[in-house]
Amino acid sequence: MSAENAWGRRYLMCPPTHFEVLYEINPWMHREVPVDPERAREQWEALVGLLRQAGAEVEVLEPQPDLPDLVFTANAGVVNGPQFVPARFRNPERHGETAHDVAWFAERGWRVDELPEGVAHEGAGDSLPFADVLVSGYRWRSDARSHAPLSAITGVPVRSVELTDHRFYHLDLTFCPLDDRHAITVPAVWDRYGTAVIDDLVPEPLVLELDEASQFVANSVVVGRNVVMPACPPRVGRVLEKWGFEVAVADVGEFLKAGGGCRCLTLALDVDLSGGGARS
Amino acid sequence: MPAELVEVEGHIIDSLILAKILDLIVGAGADYHMVDVRIGRTNTDPSKVRLEVRADDEGDLVALLEELQVHGANLVGELDAVLEPCTDDGVLPAGFYATTNLPTWVRLGGRWYPVENPEMDCALVVTTVPAPVVRTVPMHRVIAGERVVTGREGVRVDAPERPHGATPFEFMASEVSSEKPKSLLVAEVAGRLRANRQRGRRLLVVCGPAVIHTGAGPDLARLVRAGWVDVLFAGNGFAAHDLEANVLGTSLGVSVDAGTPTEGGHSNHLRVINEIRRWGSIEAAVRGGYVTDGVMYECVQRGVPFVLGGSVRDDGPLPDVRTDVVAAVDEMRQHVAGVGVALMLASTLHAVATGNILPAGVETYCVDINQAVVTKLADRGSRQALGIVTDVGLFVRDLAARLDPS
Incomplete structure (x- = not known):
C-alpha cells in the first residue's frame, strides 16, 4: 500500500491579470500567438476551483505589470518548512519576479535563504521532492552547480537529472511525484545517468511516451489522491485509476502558449523536507 | 599536455554525476587524475572530488571543460605563478620554487607552459619575449633581473610514474x-x-x-x-x-x-x-x-x-x-x-x-x-x-x- 504525499494541500498562485507572451525564452513561446486574456482568466479560475475541490487551499500572489510569467509561481523558489529559497532566474526577463516572491514569503514569516550569486536555479520548477530527496533538473534553466548549495541550504540530499530536450526545459514537465511509490516520469528526455537514478528511486513509475509528455501530462498537481492534469490520455488515466487516483483535467491551453501547465501555475507551500517526504 | 583542475561537489555519487563526468572525460579522449576525493559518510553528506583533467591540446581541453561545467564541474580558481626578480647574480629570491626532475608546468597569463629542461634542485626562470618560456636554471647561473617562480602557486608537477607494462622491464618487479x-x-x-x-x-x-x-x-x-x-x-x-x-x-x-x-x-x-x-x-x-x-x-x-x-x-x-x-x-x-x-x-x-x-x-x-x-x-x-x-x-x-x- 502506498502513502499519499505529505505535501500538496496548500498552494501559492498568481492570477493572469498581466499574463501574455511578451518574449520567447522556451520553444513553446511564440509572440505571434496571442494569449486570450479572458480565456486565460477563466482557465486559471477553473484550475483554482478544481484544486479547492480536491481539498487544497490556494493563496494568492499579487500580479505585477511587465512580469507576465509571475503566473508561473512554481518557479518562485523552493519551500522547505519555514524556509524559502528564492529562485535565481536564468533569463533576465524573469529577474524582476524575485523581489515580489521574496516579499510575499518574508511578510508571512518565512525565513529567506538565498543561493549564492552566479548560479541559476528556477525553484520548484526544477526541484520536486520524492521519498526523502529533492529530485532536481539541470541544463536549460538551472545549473548543475546550484544543486550542492541547494542541498547545503535545505539540508536535503539532491538527485541531479540532466534534461536533454530543450522543449522540456524544467524538471516539472518530465517528473511528477504521485505518492511514496509512484511518479509520472519521462526518461526519454533525461540523460541515461539521471534515468538510472530515478529508476533506482521510484519503485513504480508511470513512464510517459514523448507524445504524451508533449501534452504536458507530467505537469500535473497532486492533492492527496487527486491529480489535476492539463491533459490525460486514456492509457494514463487507466493506470492512475488502477493506482487509486482520481483524475481531473484542467484546460490550461492559454498557458501552454507560454510553455506552462497546471504544476507551473502552482507552488506548494506545505513542503517540509526535514521530516521525510511522505505521510503514512 | 594541457591540464586543468576542476571540482565537483554535492550528492555526486548517488546522482551518478561523478560517473557521468568521468565518462565524459574518457569519451572525449582526455584523461583525468583524482587529486582529492571526499565521499560523504551518510547519504545526506555531500561528497567533493577534485580532478585534474588533461587533453592532448588546449582547444580540446577548453571544449571539454565547458561541457563538464554544464554538469557542475567547476574550474578550480588556479592562479598564475608568482614571479620575482633576482637582485644579485647567482642568488635566488628567498621563496624560490625548487624543482624536481619531473615534467613540470607553469601557469602564466591563464595558460600552462611546460618547463623546457626539467632538472632537479634548480629554479624556474621565466622569459616572456617573444613568447613565454620557462627554463630550469641552477642557482649559480641566474643573473640579476631574471624573473624566477616563487612559491607553489601556478606550478604543477606531473605525478612520477615508474615505467610499467611491457616497457621497459615487464619482469623487473623490483627496482x-x-x-x-x-x-x-x-x-x-x-x-x-x-x-x-x-x-x-x-x-x-x-x-x-x-x-x-x-x-x-x-x-x-x-x-x-x-x-x-x-x-x-x-x-x-x-x-x-x-x-x-x-x-x-x-x-x-x-x-x-x-x-x-x-x-x-x-x-x-x-x-x-x-x-x-x-x-x-x-x-x-x-x-x-x-x-x-x-x-x-x-x-x-x-x-x-x-x-x-x-x-x-x-x-x-x-x-x-x-x-x-x-x-x-x-x-x-x-x-x-x-x-x-x-x-x-x-x-x-x-x-x-x-x-x-x-x-x-x-x-x-x-x-x-x-x-x-x-x-x-x-x-x-x-x-x-x-x-x-x-x-x-x-x-x-x-x-x-x-x-x-x-
Missing part, C-alpha cells in the same frame, strides 16, 4: 635486481638501446674506473666505434686508466691481459697522465699517435663528446679534466639534451651527478656490483633509475656482443 637472470636483463637493455636509437634519441654513458679494471675497456671502445655511444661522462680515473691500459697495457699497474701486477706498475697511470699533459690534451695525444686504442681514443676518432669532471683526490689530473666542478656540471648540462637513455657503469659520484641533471623521463640503467650505489642514485631523487647488480665487465662484454655482433 634493483640482484637476483634476476643477467643475460635476460642485458638483452632487455640492448633492446631498449636499439629502440632509443630508432626514436632518434641519444645514449649517454657514465663510466667509473672499474669499467677498465674489469677488462671491459675494449668492449666499451667497440660500442663507441660502432656508433652506439653519443656522449660520455667520467672522471679523471676512468680516462687515465683507459689511456694507461692502451699505452702500457695495465690498469692501475695490473696487466689487463694477464691480471698480474707489473713491476713499478703503481706509477704507470702517473706516467701516462704526465705524457698526456705534455701533449696538452687527450685529443692531441690521439692525433699525435701516442694513444692508438681504447675508449677515449674512439671518442676522439668518432667525435663523441666527453666531459671529465675532477675531484679532490685526482692524480694529475689529465689536462681535459674540468677541475672547477661547477663548470664541469654546466658543461655536462649542455650535453643532456636529446638523451633518451643513460647507462651508468660502475660509477657512484658521476652517476649521482648525472642523475641530478637528467629529466625524469630519461631511462636510466645503473649497473654496479654494489647494490648500495643503485639505491643511492634513487635516494638522490633519480627515481626513474633501474638497477642491475652485476659485474660491469661481464655486463659490457655481453652488451657489446649483442649490439655489435661482428
Whole structure:
C-alpha cells in the first residue's frame, strides 16, 4: 500500500491579470500567438476551483505589470518548512519576479535563504521532492552547480537529472511525484545517468511516451489522491485509476502558449523536507 | 599536455554525476587524475572530488571543460605563478620554487607552459619575449633581473610514474635486481638501446674506473666505434686508466691481459697522465699517435663528446679534466639534451651527478656490483633509475656482443 504525499494541500498562485507572451525564452513561446486574456482568466479560475475541490487551499500572489510569467509561481523558489529559497532566474526577463516572491514569503514569516550569486536555479520548477530527496533538473534553466548549495541550504540530499530536450526545459514537465511509490516520469528526455537514478528511486513509475509528455501530462498537481492534469490520455488515466487516483483535467491551453501547465501555475507551500517526504 | 583542475561537489555519487563526468572525460579522449576525493559518510553528506583533467591540446581541453561545467564541474580558481626578480647574480629570491626532475608546468597569463629542461634542485626562470618560456636554471647561473617562480602557486608537477607494462622491464618487479637472470636483463637493455636509437634519441654513458679494471675497456671502445655511444661522462680515473691500459697495457699497474701486477706498475697511470699533459690534451695525444686504442681514443676518432669532471683526490689530473666542478656540471648540462637513455657503469659520484641533471623521463640503467650505489642514485631523487647488480665487465662484454655482433 502506498502513502499519499505529505505535501500538496496548500498552494501559492498568481492570477493572469498581466499574463501574455511578451518574449520567447522556451520553444513553446511564440509572440505571434496571442494569449486570450479572458480565456486565460477563466482557465486559471477553473484550475483554482478544481484544486479547492480536491481539498487544497490556494493563496494568492499579487500580479505585477511587465512580469507576465509571475503566473508561473512554481518557479518562485523552493519551500522547505519555514524556509524559502528564492529562485535565481536564468533569463533576465524573469529577474524582476524575485523581489515580489521574496516579499510575499518574508511578510508571512518565512525565513529567506538565498543561493549564492552566479548560479541559476528556477525553484520548484526544477526541484520536486520524492521519498526523502529533492529530485532536481539541470541544463536549460538551472545549473548543475546550484544543486550542492541547494542541498547545503535545505539540508536535503539532491538527485541531479540532466534534461536533454530543450522543449522540456524544467524538471516539472518530465517528473511528477504521485505518492511514496509512484511518479509520472519521462526518461526519454533525461540523460541515461539521471534515468538510472530515478529508476533506482521510484519503485513504480508511470513512464510517459514523448507524445504524451508533449501534452504536458507530467505537469500535473497532486492533492492527496487527486491529480489535476492539463491533459490525460486514456492509457494514463487507466493506470492512475488502477493506482487509486482520481483524475481531473484542467484546460490550461492559454498557458501552454507560454510553455506552462497546471504544476507551473502552482507552488506548494506545505513542503517540509526535514521530516521525510511522505505521510503514512 | 594541457591540464586543468576542476571540482565537483554535492550528492555526486548517488546522482551518478561523478560517473557521468568521468565518462565524459574518457569519451572525449582526455584523461583525468583524482587529486582529492571526499565521499560523504551518510547519504545526506555531500561528497567533493577534485580532478585534474588533461587533453592532448588546449582547444580540446577548453571544449571539454565547458561541457563538464554544464554538469557542475567547476574550474578550480588556479592562479598564475608568482614571479620575482633576482637582485644579485647567482642568488635566488628567498621563496624560490625548487624543482624536481619531473615534467613540470607553469601557469602564466591563464595558460600552462611546460618547463623546457626539467632538472632537479634548480629554479624556474621565466622569459616572456617573444613568447613565454620557462627554463630550469641552477642557482649559480641566474643573473640579476631574471624573473624566477616563487612559491607553489601556478606550478604543477606531473605525478612520477615508474615505467610499467611491457616497457621497459615487464619482469623487473623490483627496482634493483640482484637476483634476476643477467643475460635476460642485458638483452632487455640492448633492446631498449636499439629502440632509443630508432626514436632518434641519444645514449649517454657514465663510466667509473672499474669499467677498465674489469677488462671491459675494449668492449666499451667497440660500442663507441660502432656508433652506439653519443656522449660520455667520467672522471679523471676512468680516462687515465683507459689511456694507461692502451699505452702500457695495465690498469692501475695490473696487466689487463694477464691480471698480474707489473713491476713499478703503481706509477704507470702517473706516467701516462704526465705524457698526456705534455701533449696538452687527450685529443692531441690521439692525433699525435701516442694513444692508438681504447675508449677515449674512439671518442676522439668518432667525435663523441666527453666531459671529465675532477675531484679532490685526482692524480694529475689529465689536462681535459674540468677541475672547477661547477663548470664541469654546466658543461655536462649542455650535453643532456636529446638523451633518451643513460647507462651508468660502475660509477657512484658521476652517476649521482648525472642523475641530478637528467629529466625524469630519461631511462636510466645503473649497473654496479654494489647494490648500495643503485639505491643511492634513487635516494638522490633519480627515481626513474633501474638497477642491475652485476659485474660491469661481464655486463659490457655481453652488451657489446649483442649490439655489435661482428
